[in-house]
Amino acid sequence: MKREFFLRALSEIDDDLLIEADVENKENKANAKNKARMLPFRIAGTAAACLILLVGVWSVFQGGMKKAMLDSAAPEAEFAPDRMPTEDAILGAADADGGHDYNYKADEEFSAATAGQPQNVKNAVNEYLAESDSAVRCTGVTEEKTNHARIACVTLTDDPGEDVLSALLEMVKNSVGADSVRFLLPDGTEIETIDA
């Protein structure tokens, strides 16, 4: 049997085998067409995914850098002359009847409770101011040290008058152990400095 005869015999194989092969051929062509048609979309999708990933990585990186910068920065000063805290912020939320319950302490008790803690000094000052029916409030207490003295700086929203200042002098002097107490307005203007 010659090879060519065999090749011709192949022509006579059953129809269903030829149809099956033709179906596969058409499927392959359709798949190839679909792949080619979808290629621009696949490229665009891959590019978009890469872009989103890059943006995400960049955001995380930026956030980390910002945090590192904040951590290394000097702590903010407590004194903020341009801020005017509300009464509730100073005294705490009002009671149901709108009043503020407070407990004024004697000098010794006051000193023991607030010794060396500016925030507690500020709260105590505001308690006294409220008890005195004064509209003035304390926005901050800081401490300055020189070669010769320790000065307590108390920032008030306004000048409360000589009598109130004298009372506040005693409170602050004893609590922080200052040699002098300087009373300031929010813009830094000095109201009065009183030596302890």
Next chain:
Amino acid sequence: MEDRRIVELFLARAEEAITALNQKYGRLCRRIAMNILGNEADAEECEADTALAVWNTVPPNAPDPLMPYVCRIARNLALDRYRYNHAARRGSGADVLLSEIGDIISDTAGAEDEAMAKATAAAISDFLRGQRKEDRRLFIRRYFHGDSVELIARERGITQNAASVKLHRMRTRLRAFLKERGIDV
């Protein structure tokens, strides 16, 4: 157009039958012829001859399905042309096919006749039915359609080497199968 409708046109001797046939199967026939002959001009001539052959044989034939009938005619016409051109056209697609067929059939095998051809075809069909679907389709694409191993491998997403190895193994198995069936190889 559906195959049944095309056959009806041939049976009615309508001229648009040939146009419809060429529109649906012209490219396939030309491809089969091109794979065997390796020449565009000869392949186009085979395509035209195929349409004429279908016109001359339908009726009395009323093939259903139509595709295998048309492909068979195109293939045989291409092989006839190949035999006619063989001395002048070396290296055509059929040369490569014939060299591969050497794994199955030797040129010193016995004389052929129509009955032997039919028996061989039946045996090949039985053999292919016993193979996996992917291997079956691979064999037919290569040895009936004459598509190149490179094209088949690319469409299937496999390497050319993998396709060649599969075909080689199938040829070996087919040779053993034909021997068992008593067909002179």
